[in-house]
Amino acid sequence: MLQKLLSCATRSARRLLPALSLSLLLPLAVQAQGILGGATSQTPPQMVQAELLAHAPDGAAPGAKLWVGLQLTHTPEWHTYWKNSGDSGLPTELQWTLPEGVTAGDIAWPTPRKFPLGTLANYGYDGTVLLPVPLTVAPDFKGSHVDVQLYAAWLACRKECIPEEGRFTLRIPVQGSTALNGLAFEAALAAGPKDQPAADSTLTPEPGFLNASLAGLPAAWQGQKLEFFPEATGLIEPGAAWTQAWDGARWTARVPLSPQRSDSPAQLALVVAQANPPGEGAGSAGARLTVPVQGNWPAAA
Structure with missing residues (x-):
């Protein structure tokens, strides 16, 4: 998926700022220098911290609908993208691995902001934003819990852009309540159009x-x-x-x-x-x- 982001970003290079190319190549150059010089290279810090959250106040019993979501916390002045990224960029992509009988819906995208940059403008989010996704548990689901795995990829941009990714796991019990993040989901859904x-x-x-x-x-x-x-x-x-x-x-x-x-x-x-x-x-x-x-x-x- 990271390769897909890099490929898409390359095809869109005429619409991105020149600094994008530098930001994509710089980590590769640092790694190459470390290999050639015998030094240990360090992974650059991510501009967006991501966390997988769940909201299942009534549990994940057969026939239930619950929510999961990727919460993105951006470094100041950085942003990620809405489903339509605007003049440049790529929307955040979520790929779910779920047990049989559990299906994921589409992202309930919150209303975006507009980020002008010279003659360009992008649509997306800064600060902290949660991207909620509904999960539906089939009536014939059997199991004591729902294991959720997520691969996520996003493009973090300021004047330059850096593709980032992460893998996340979460276990939601069928019986009992998972409601610690209820306020975050309520706010995200209220912010949707x-x-x-x-x-x-x-x-x-x-x-x-x-x-x-x-x-x-x-x-x-x-x-x-x-x-x-x-x-x-x-x-x-x-x-x-x-x-x-x-x-x-x-x-x-x-x-x-x-x-x-x-x-x-x-x-x-x-x-x-x-x-x-x-x-x-x-x-x-x-x-x-x-x-x-x-x-x-x-x-x-």
Whole structure:
């Protein structure tokens, strides 16, 4: 998986800062110097500390639904990525090894933050963030505990980027309560975007731009600046200048399309949230809509 991250980062090098190459090569150079010189090389410290947590207040009995999650604690000024990383980067990837009869769902991604960097912008998290994942135990599950194994890979970035990874294990008893991390899971799930109907909301493409017209957003947001996070990658230019406005309860935006766009979806899942939330970690809880696209897309690259 680390090799996969390095390969993806190499293919995206034209979109990353030159320091990325240096950060990827430096650890290899240090190791090579140690081998050639007879010295013992040391593994560079990780910029993100990771821990696997569980929340099963009613145990992991057959038929139960419980939560596990990777908690990432970032070194100040460093961040990792949302499902759409923005102009550069890669989302955190989780690979589970679970006993027969136990299945994992998708990450319940908290609302991201926007990290501008020159003419680029990334979507992700700083501070401490928990990425929750639901586990479902089959009704015919047999066993006294659920053994969870996780391989995780993430890209930690500041101005430079460093691929990191870890392996984690956890044993959750079938009987009894595992609820020590309940507050962390409650906060992570509360920070996720809330699904809402896209009735009377539209997206209309034109050459070079995507026009959004969204209705039904929270009344408390009216008059405030919002961020626009499409779940599809490579569709817009996250770091480019864009405009937004309120017309009563309707929010509109005109967002530059990416010159490298290759997709022309008939509908688009997106998250909108209040811009520049204070603090660290996840962004402020947003709204998630799947909005139909009206009209024709410009020719794709």
